[in-house]
Amino acid sequence: MRRLVPLGLLALGACSGSDAPTVNEAQAAAAIDTVQQAPERNVPRGLPISEERAAPPGALPPQFEGRWGITPADCDVARSDTKGLLVIRGSTLTFYTASAVAKVIGGPSRYKVIADLTFTDKGVAPRRDQLELTSAGTVLQRAEPGGKTYRYGRC
Secondary structure, three states, X not given: OOOOOOHHHHHHHHOOHHHOOOOOHHHHHHHHHHHHHHHHOOOOOOOOOOOOOOOOOOOOOHHHOEEEEOOHHHHOOOOOXXXXXXXXXXXXXXXXXXXXXXXXXXXXXXXXXXXXXXXXOOOOOOEEEEEEEEOOOOEEEEEOOOOOEEEEEEO
């Protein structure tokens, strides 16, 4: 049985002395391990896998940060009637008329979490919402208790 050798390996074998490229075996092995472990992560299909900064315990993952609008008009910074705008910075959620601090209590991944929202405005009761990023992190779905769901697009 004939064994085929890739052309690149033949070229490496032809090099001699100081002209030969150096390979860091430990880095190569770590890169292979990272690629092999990626499918085992609990990440919804189509979302980017990145090694971004990790969120402190109880904080929203950094992937949720940004400006989110229910309609394209909500993302227009020139408008003052952006009632569907949601701004997330750290663990603070700022709605049109209210602000809340989120404390993550669980979730299957950094793209889907369950958080207790404590509102800073008087008269707004605390609640438990589910936040989920879909469509490669361009859509945020927020589900309130009782089944009411909001769909936001990243601004």
